[in-house]
Amino acid sequence: MSYKPVTHVLFDMDGLILNTEDFYMIGYQEVASRFNKNFTFELKCKIMGKQTHELASSVINELNLPLSVDEFIVETRKIFDKLFLQSKVMPGVEKLLRHLHKHKIPMGLATSSSEETYNLKVKNHHDIFELFTYKTWGSSDPDVKRGKPYPDIFFVAAAKFPDKPSPDKCLVFEDSINGVKAAVAAGMQVIMVPDPRLNRKLASEATLILSSMEDFRPEVFGLPAFDDIKSE
Known part of the structure; x- marks a missing residue:
């Protein structure tokens, strides 16, 4: 399959840059267990990428x-306040972000998180997230009217680049089905790095599916190749 060259890159955060999706599974199950309910991986896949209240x-x-929506958010937030501080950067992420930054490729963060929870998650990773000049928090930004799978967040995020690139010049990195659908609806190519438990057939709209960010080859999308790439 041939891929179109891009000039700008947009990144989701939870489950893609940081392992925070694991904590959502723990937190939601803890609350569900109080009522003898089971928060399944299938349900997690359905809600990933949605804005906080909708989720x-x-x-x-x-x-x-x-529970009311507000009660649920308060209860889970008590759990996440502790868990999010344990967040770790996913494999291959730092190498790619530093590489793109070095080569002055415009990058933006497009996360459905609120700015408040974002600050918790990145507390121990400021050096990585400072590489993003432009950030969009879907649950806080009033311009993001609808959560993923709607394309709103990617339109808002792309509009923050000073040169206003067309959608076909933007490459999106995502880990959720809703995120893939949102990127496709925005007219952008999208690379999916899903949870290994996900049935990849459910993400057939993705431009490319990778098992890890470590497998990404920037030159395939017209971006500078990694400096340590040796010609074969």
């Missing part, structure tokens, strides 16, 4: 929990 509403409705 909370989906979990409550799916599991029939006797």
Whole structure:
């Protein structure tokens, strides 16, 4: 398959840059267990990428929990306040971000997280996230009217680049089905690095699916190759 060259790159955060999706699974299950409910991986896949209130509403409705959206957010936030501080950078991420930054490739963060939870997650990783000149927090930015799978966040994120690139010049990195759908709806190519448990057939719209960010070859999309690449 041939890929179109790009000039700008947009990154999701949870489950892609940081391993925070693992913590969501733990936190939601802890609350669900109080009511003898099970928060499954399948449900997690359905809600990934949604804005905070929409996500909370989906979990409550799916599991029939006797909580309001605000109550659910408060209860899970107590758990996440501790868990998020343990976040780690996913394999291959730092190498790619530093490489793109070195070569002055414009990069933007497009996460459905709120700015408040973002600050918790990145507390021990400021050096990595300082590489992003432009950041969009889907659950805080009033311009992002709808969460993924709608394309709003990627339109807003791309518009922050001073040269206003067209969608076909933007490459998106995602780990969720909703994120892939949002990027495709925005007219952008999208690389998916999913949880290994995900059935890849559910993400057939992705431009490319990788098992790890370590497998990404920038030159395939017209970006500078890694400096340590040796000709074969």
